Amino acid sequence: MNNVIKLLNSHRSIRKFTDRSVEQTLINSCVQAGQAAATSSFIQACTVIQVNDEKKRADLSEWAGNQIYVKEAPTFLVFCADMNRHKISCDMHEAEMLSGFTEQFITATVDCALFAQNVAIAAESEGLGIVYIGGLRNKIDLVTESLALPDLVYPVFGMCLGYPDQNPEVKPRLPLDVVLKHDSYDSQTDADLIKDYDQDVQAYYRSRTGGQKEMTWSEQISGMLQKEARPHMLDFLKSRGFLKK
Ligand SMILES: Cc1cc2nc3c(=O)[nH]c(=O)nc-3n(C[C@H](O)[C@H](O)[C@H](O)COP(=O)(O)O)c2cc1C
Known part of the structure:
Protein backbone atom coordinates (compact mmCIF):
# COMPACT_ATOMS: atom_id res chain seq x y z
CA MET A 1 0.00 0.00 0.00
CA GLU A 169 -9.39 4.84 16.46
CA VAL A 170 -10.17 4.72 12.78
CA LYS A 171 -13.93 4.13 12.41
CA PRO A 172 -14.66 0.92 10.51
CA ARG A 173 -16.34 1.33 7.12
CA LEU A 174 -18.88 -0.87 5.35
CA PRO A 175 -17.56 -4.05 3.71
CA LEU A 176 -16.27 -3.46 0.19
CA ASP A 177 -18.94 -5.77 -1.28
CA VAL A 178 -21.67 -3.41 -0.05
CA VAL A 179 -20.19 -0.37 -1.74
CA LEU A 180 -18.53 -1.87 -4.83
CA LYS A 181 -20.94 -3.59 -7.26
CA HIS A 182 -20.06 -5.09 -10.60
CA ASP A 183 -22.07 -4.40 -13.75
CA SER A 184 -25.42 -3.99 -11.99
CA TYR A 185 -26.88 -3.21 -8.60
CA ASP A 186 -27.19 -6.45 -6.65
CA SER A 187 -28.11 -5.95 -3.00
CA GLN A 188 -28.98 -9.59 -2.19
CA THR A 189 -26.17 -10.02 0.32
CA ASP A 190 -26.28 -6.48 1.69
CA ALA A 191 -28.45 -7.23 4.73
CA ASP A 192 -26.17 -10.07 5.88
CA LEU A 193 -23.06 -8.00 5.28
CA ILE A 194 -24.57 -5.09 7.19
CA LYS A 195 -25.33 -7.44 10.11
CA ASP A 196 -21.67 -8.48 10.23
CA TYR A 197 -20.59 -4.87 9.94
CA ASP A 198 -22.92 -3.93 12.80
CA GLN A 199 -20.80 -6.10 15.09
CA ASP A 200 -17.64 -4.22 14.04
CA VAL A 201 -19.25 -0.84 14.66
CA GLN A 202 -20.61 -1.97 18.01
CA ALA A 203 -17.12 -3.13 19.04
CA TYR A 204 -15.66 0.16 17.83
CA TYR A 205 -18.09 2.25 19.91
CA ARG A 206 -17.66 -0.03 22.92
CA SER A 207 -13.90 0.45 22.80
CA ARG A 208 -14.07 4.20 22.05
CA THR A 209 -16.52 4.95 24.86
CA GLY A 210 -15.34 2.43 27.46
CA GLY A 211 -18.60 0.50 27.07
CA GLN A 212 -20.87 3.58 27.33
CA LYS A 213 -22.10 3.38 23.74
CA GLU A 214 -22.87 0.09 22.03
CA MET A 215 -24.83 1.17 19.00
CA THR A 216 -24.66 -0.69 15.70
CA TRP A 217 -24.48 1.11 12.37
CA SER A 218 -27.95 0.06 11.21
CA GLU A 219 -29.45 1.15 14.55
CA GLN A 220 -27.76 4.53 14.24
CA ILE A 221 -28.99 5.00 10.68
CA SER A 222 -32.54 3.82 11.36
CA GLY A 223 -32.74 6.15 14.36
CA MET A 224 -31.49 9.09 12.31
CA LEU A 225 -33.79 8.44 9.38
CA GLN A 226 -36.91 8.50 11.52
CA LYS A 227 -36.29 12.19 12.12
C1 LIG B 1 -20.39 16.76 5.32
C2 LIG B 1 -20.06 16.27 6.71
C3 LIG B 1 -20.61 16.91 7.80
C4 LIG B 1 -20.25 16.51 9.10
N1 LIG B 1 -20.73 17.22 10.16
C5 LIG B 1 -20.28 16.94 11.40
C6 LIG B 1 -20.63 17.78 12.49
O1 LIG B 1 -21.40 18.74 12.38
N2 LIG B 1 -20.10 17.49 13.72
C7 LIG B 1 -19.25 16.44 13.91
O2 LIG B 1 -18.79 16.25 15.05
N3 LIG B 1 -18.89 15.63 12.88
C8 LIG B 1 -19.36 15.87 11.64
N4 LIG B 1 -18.97 15.10 10.57
C9 LIG B 1 -18.03 14.00 10.79
C10 LIG B 1 -18.69 12.64 10.69
O3 LIG B 1 -19.47 12.40 11.83
C11 LIG B 1 -17.59 11.59 10.54
O4 LIG B 1 -16.85 11.83 9.37
C12 LIG B 1 -18.16 10.17 10.47
O5 LIG B 1 -18.78 9.82 11.69
C13 LIG B 1 -17.04 9.16 10.20
O6 LIG B 1 -16.06 9.27 11.21
P1 LIG B 1 -14.54 9.57 10.84
O7 LIG B 1 -14.49 10.89 10.09
O8 LIG B 1 -13.83 9.67 12.17
O9 LIG B 1 -14.05 8.45 10.02
C14 LIG B 1 -19.36 15.43 9.29
C15 LIG B 1 -18.85 14.77 8.17
C16 LIG B 1 -19.18 15.17 6.90
C17 LIG B 1 -18.58 14.47 5.72
Whole structure:
Protein backbone atom coordinates (compact mmCIF):
# COMPACT_ATOMS: atom_id res chain seq x y z
CA MET A 1 0.00 0.00 0.00
CA ASN A 2 1.53 3.35 -0.94
CA ASN A 3 1.77 6.28 1.46
CA VAL A 4 -1.13 8.21 -0.06
CA ILE A 5 -3.50 5.26 0.35
CA LYS A 6 -2.18 4.67 3.87
CA LEU A 7 -2.90 8.30 4.71
CA LEU A 8 -6.43 8.07 3.30
CA ASN A 9 -7.14 4.91 5.26
CA SER A 10 -5.88 6.45 8.49
CA HIS A 11 -8.42 9.29 8.46
CA ARG A 12 -10.44 9.88 11.60
CA SER A 13 -12.24 13.05 12.57
CA ILE A 14 -10.48 15.12 15.22
CA ARG A 15 -12.58 17.10 17.69
CA LYS A 16 -9.91 18.17 20.20
CA PHE A 17 -6.94 20.28 19.19
CA THR A 18 -3.76 21.54 20.85
CA ASP A 19 -3.29 25.31 21.23
CA ARG A 20 -0.69 25.32 18.46
CA SER A 21 -1.87 27.63 15.72
CA VAL A 22 -1.74 26.67 12.07
CA GLU A 23 0.57 28.84 9.95
CA GLN A 24 -1.36 30.88 7.39
CA THR A 25 1.07 29.65 4.72
CA LEU A 26 0.02 26.06 5.50
CA ILE A 27 -3.67 26.97 5.37
CA ASN A 28 -3.06 28.69 2.04
CA SER A 29 -1.30 25.60 0.64
CA CYS A 30 -4.16 23.37 1.78
CA VAL A 31 -6.72 25.65 0.14
CA GLN A 32 -4.64 25.72 -3.04
CA ALA A 33 -4.65 21.91 -2.95
CA GLY A 34 -8.43 22.20 -2.69
CA GLN A 35 -8.46 24.33 -5.83
CA ALA A 36 -6.54 21.59 -7.65
CA ALA A 37 -9.50 19.21 -7.38
CA ALA A 38 -11.40 18.35 -10.53
CA THR A 39 -14.22 20.81 -11.17
CA SER A 40 -17.35 20.23 -13.21
CA SER A 41 -17.03 22.01 -16.61
CA PHE A 42 -14.25 24.10 -15.00
CA ILE A 43 -16.85 26.06 -13.01
CA GLN A 44 -14.63 26.34 -9.89
CA ALA A 45 -17.70 26.84 -7.75
CA CYS A 46 -16.24 26.75 -4.24
CA THR A 47 -15.40 29.68 -1.98
CA VAL A 48 -13.76 29.18 1.40
CA ILE A 49 -14.35 31.62 4.23
CA GLN A 50 -11.71 31.39 6.94
CA VAL A 51 -13.37 32.58 10.13
CA ASN A 52 -10.92 34.07 12.65
CA ASP A 53 -13.26 36.56 14.32
CA GLU A 54 -13.93 35.30 17.87
CA LYS A 55 -17.53 36.50 18.07
CA LYS A 56 -18.39 34.91 14.73
CA ARG A 57 -16.72 31.67 15.81
CA ALA A 58 -18.73 31.64 19.05
CA ASP A 59 -21.94 32.23 17.08
CA LEU A 60 -21.12 29.52 14.55
CA SER A 61 -20.31 27.10 17.36
CA GLU A 62 -23.68 27.76 18.99
CA TRP A 63 -25.63 27.65 15.72
CA ALA A 64 -23.98 24.33 14.85
CA GLY A 65 -25.59 22.85 17.97
CA ASN A 66 -23.03 24.00 20.57
CA GLN A 67 -20.19 22.09 18.97
CA ILE A 68 -17.44 23.50 21.15
CA TYR A 69 -14.61 22.59 18.75
CA VAL A 70 -16.02 25.04 16.20
CA LYS A 71 -15.05 27.78 18.63
CA GLU A 72 -11.88 26.19 19.95
CA ALA A 73 -10.18 24.79 16.85
CA PRO A 74 -7.20 26.88 15.77
CA THR A 75 -8.62 27.20 12.28
CA PHE A 76 -12.18 27.14 11.00
CA LEU A 77 -13.14 27.16 7.34
CA VAL A 78 -16.59 27.42 5.81
CA PHE A 79 -16.95 25.84 2.37
CA CYS A 80 -19.52 27.57 0.21
CA ALA A 81 -21.03 26.45 -3.07
CA ASP A 82 -20.70 29.59 -5.13
CA MET A 83 -22.43 30.55 -8.38
CA ASN A 84 -22.00 34.28 -7.76
CA ARG A 85 -18.76 34.53 -9.73
CA HIS A 86 -20.57 32.97 -12.65
CA LYS A 87 -23.15 35.76 -12.47
CA ILE A 88 -20.26 38.26 -12.47
CA SER A 89 -18.77 36.53 -15.52
CA CYS A 90 -22.10 36.60 -17.38
CA ASP A 91 -22.52 40.29 -16.50
CA MET A 92 -19.03 40.96 -17.89
CA HIS A 93 -20.26 39.63 -21.20
CA GLU A 94 -23.72 41.20 -20.95
CA ALA A 95 -25.14 37.68 -21.01
CA GLU A 96 -28.29 36.74 -19.16
CA MET A 97 -27.44 34.00 -16.68
CA LEU A 98 -30.06 31.27 -16.49
CA SER A 99 -29.77 30.27 -12.85
CA GLY A 100 -31.74 28.15 -10.40
CA PHE A 101 -31.32 24.80 -12.16
CA THR A 102 -31.07 21.73 -9.95
CA GLU A 103 -28.16 20.61 -12.13
CA GLN A 104 -26.25 23.79 -11.20
CA PHE A 105 -26.95 23.13 -7.53
CA ILE A 106 -25.55 19.62 -7.88
CA THR A 107 -22.42 20.68 -9.75
CA ALA A 108 -21.66 23.55 -7.36
CA THR A 109 -22.20 21.33 -4.31
CA VAL A 110 -20.10 18.50 -5.73
CA ASP A 111 -17.33 20.96 -6.61
CA CYS A 112 -17.38 22.20 -3.05
CA ALA A 113 -17.17 18.70 -1.58
CA LEU A 114 -14.29 17.67 -3.85
CA PHE A 115 -12.43 20.90 -3.01
CA ALA A 116 -12.95 20.38 0.72
CA GLN A 117 -11.83 16.77 0.69
CA ASN A 118 -8.59 17.82 -1.05
CA VAL A 119 -8.11 20.40 1.72
CA ALA A 120 -8.72 17.69 4.31
CA ILE A 121 -6.18 15.31 2.77
CA ALA A 122 -3.59 18.05 2.33
CA ALA A 123 -4.08 19.04 5.97
CA GLU A 124 -3.85 15.46 7.24
CA SER A 125 -0.71 14.90 5.18
CA GLU A 126 0.86 17.76 7.17
CA GLY A 127 -0.08 16.23 10.53
CA LEU A 128 -3.23 18.30 11.06
CA GLY A 129 -6.55 16.81 12.11
CA ILE A 130 -9.90 17.89 10.74
CA VAL A 131 -13.60 17.48 11.31
CA TYR A 132 -16.33 18.56 8.92
CA ILE A 133 -19.19 20.56 10.42
CA GLY A 134 -22.51 19.99 8.68
CA GLY A 135 -24.15 21.35 11.82
CA LEU A 136 -23.75 24.82 10.28
CA ARG A 137 -26.86 24.06 8.23
CA ASN A 138 -28.94 23.96 11.44
CA LYS A 139 -29.10 27.74 11.27
CA ILE A 140 -28.06 28.29 7.70
CA ASP A 141 -29.84 31.65 7.46
CA LEU A 142 -27.88 33.07 10.41
CA VAL A 143 -24.61 31.65 9.07
CA THR A 144 -25.31 33.21 5.68
CA GLU A 145 -26.02 36.60 7.25
CA SER A 146 -23.00 36.47 9.55
CA LEU A 147 -20.64 35.69 6.64
CA ALA A 148 -22.37 38.20 4.33
CA LEU A 149 -22.90 35.58 1.64
CA PRO A 150 -24.59 36.97 -1.47
CA ASP A 151 -27.35 35.26 -3.46
CA LEU A 152 -26.20 32.16 -5.35
CA VAL A 153 -23.77 31.26 -2.54
CA TYR A 154 -24.58 28.85 0.29
CA PRO A 155 -22.52 27.36 3.11
CA VAL A 156 -22.33 23.61 2.50
CA PHE A 157 -20.35 22.76 5.65
CA GLY A 158 -17.55 23.97 7.86
CA MET A 159 -14.25 22.34 8.77
CA CYS A 160 -12.23 22.58 11.98
CA LEU A 161 -8.48 22.18 11.52
CA GLY A 162 -5.63 22.00 13.99
CA TYR A 163 -3.01 19.77 15.53
CA PRO A 164 -4.72 16.76 17.16
CA ASP A 165 -4.94 16.55 20.94
CA GLN A 166 -6.56 13.12 20.76
CA ASN A 167 -5.90 9.93 18.87
CA PRO A 168 -9.23 8.21 18.18
CA GLU A 169 -9.39 4.84 16.46
CA VAL A 170 -10.17 4.72 12.78
CA LYS A 171 -13.93 4.13 12.41
CA PRO A 172 -14.66 0.92 10.51
CA ARG A 173 -16.34 1.33 7.12
CA LEU A 174 -18.88 -0.87 5.35
CA PRO A 175 -17.56 -4.05 3.71
CA LEU A 176 -16.27 -3.46 0.19
CA ASP A 177 -18.94 -5.77 -1.28
CA VAL A 178 -21.67 -3.41 -0.05
CA VAL A 179 -20.19 -0.37 -1.74
CA LEU A 180 -18.53 -1.87 -4.83
CA LYS A 181 -20.94 -3.59 -7.26
CA HIS A 182 -20.06 -5.09 -10.60
CA ASP A 183 -22.07 -4.40 -13.75
CA SER A 184 -25.42 -3.99 -11.99
CA TYR A 185 -26.88 -3.21 -8.60
CA ASP A 186 -27.19 -6.45 -6.65
CA SER A 187 -28.11 -5.95 -3.00
CA GLN A 188 -28.98 -9.59 -2.19
CA THR A 189 -26.17 -10.02 0.32
CA ASP A 190 -26.28 -6.48 1.69
CA ALA A 191 -28.45 -7.23 4.73
CA ASP A 192 -26.17 -10.07 5.88
CA LEU A 193 -23.06 -8.00 5.28
CA ILE A 194 -24.57 -5.09 7.19
CA LYS A 195 -25.33 -7.44 10.11
CA ASP A 196 -21.67 -8.48 10.23
CA TYR A 197 -20.59 -4.87 9.94
CA ASP A 198 -22.92 -3.93 12.80
CA GLN A 199 -20.80 -6.10 15.09
CA ASP A 200 -17.64 -4.22 14.04
CA VAL A 201 -19.25 -0.84 14.66
CA GLN A 202 -20.61 -1.97 18.01
CA ALA A 203 -17.12 -3.13 19.04
CA TYR A 204 -15.66 0.16 17.83
CA TYR A 205 -18.09 2.25 19.91
CA ARG A 206 -17.66 -0.03 22.92
CA SER A 207 -13.90 0.45 22.80
CA ARG A 208 -14.07 4.20 22.05
CA THR A 209 -16.52 4.95 24.86
CA GLY A 210 -15.34 2.43 27.46
CA GLY A 211 -18.60 0.50 27.07
CA GLN A 212 -20.87 3.58 27.33
CA LYS A 213 -22.10 3.38 23.74
CA GLU A 214 -22.87 0.09 22.03
CA MET A 215 -24.83 1.17 19.00
CA THR A 216 -24.66 -0.69 15.70
CA TRP A 217 -24.48 1.11 12.37
CA SER A 218 -27.95 0.06 11.21
CA GLU A 219 -29.45 1.15 14.55
CA GLN A 220 -27.76 4.53 14.24
CA ILE A 221 -28.99 5.00 10.68
CA SER A 222 -32.54 3.82 11.36
CA GLY A 223 -32.74 6.15 14.36
CA MET A 224 -31.49 9.09 12.31
CA LEU A 225 -33.79 8.44 9.38
CA GLN A 226 -36.91 8.50 11.52
CA LYS A 227 -36.29 12.19 12.12
CA GLU A 228 -36.80 15.03 9.68
CA ALA A 229 -33.58 16.22 8.09
CA ARG A 230 -33.31 20.02 8.28
CA PRO A 231 -36.63 20.59 6.50
CA HIS A 232 -35.87 24.32 6.18
CA MET A 233 -33.20 23.63 3.55
CA LEU A 234 -35.37 23.59 0.43
CA ASP A 235 -37.01 26.95 1.08
CA PHE A 236 -33.70 28.43 2.14
CA LEU A 237 -31.91 27.29 -1.00
CA LYS A 238 -34.74 28.56 -3.19
CA SER A 239 -34.55 31.92 -1.44
CA ARG A 240 -30.85 32.14 -2.35
CA GLY A 241 -31.42 31.38 -6.04
CA PHE A 242 -30.86 27.61 -6.06
CA LEU A 243 -33.19 24.69 -6.89
CA LYS A 244 -35.88 26.71 -8.63
CA LYS A 245 -36.20 24.43 -11.65
C1 LIG B 1 -20.39 16.76 5.32
C2 LIG B 1 -20.06 16.27 6.71
C3 LIG B 1 -20.61 16.91 7.80
C4 LIG B 1 -20.25 16.51 9.10
N1 LIG B 1 -20.73 17.22 10.16
C5 LIG B 1 -20.28 16.94 11.40
C6 LIG B 1 -20.63 17.78 12.49
O1 LIG B 1 -21.40 18.74 12.38
N2 LIG B 1 -20.10 17.49 13.72
C7 LIG B 1 -19.25 16.44 13.91
O2 LIG B 1 -18.79 16.25 15.05
N3 LIG B 1 -18.89 15.63 12.88
C8 LIG B 1 -19.36 15.87 11.64
N4 LIG B 1 -18.97 15.10 10.57
C9 LIG B 1 -18.03 14.00 10.79
C10 LIG B 1 -18.69 12.64 10.69
O3 LIG B 1 -19.47 12.40 11.83
C11 LIG B 1 -17.59 11.59 10.54
O4 LIG B 1 -16.85 11.83 9.37
C12 LIG B 1 -18.16 10.17 10.47
O5 LIG B 1 -18.78 9.82 11.69
C13 LIG B 1 -17.04 9.16 10.20
O6 LIG B 1 -16.06 9.27 11.21
P1 LIG B 1 -14.54 9.57 10.84
O7 LIG B 1 -14.49 10.89 10.09
O8 LIG B 1 -13.83 9.67 12.17
O9 LIG B 1 -14.05 8.45 10.02
C14 LIG B 1 -19.36 15.43 9.29
C15 LIG B 1 -18.85 14.77 8.17
C16 LIG B 1 -19.18 15.17 6.90
C17 LIG B 1 -18.58 14.47 5.72
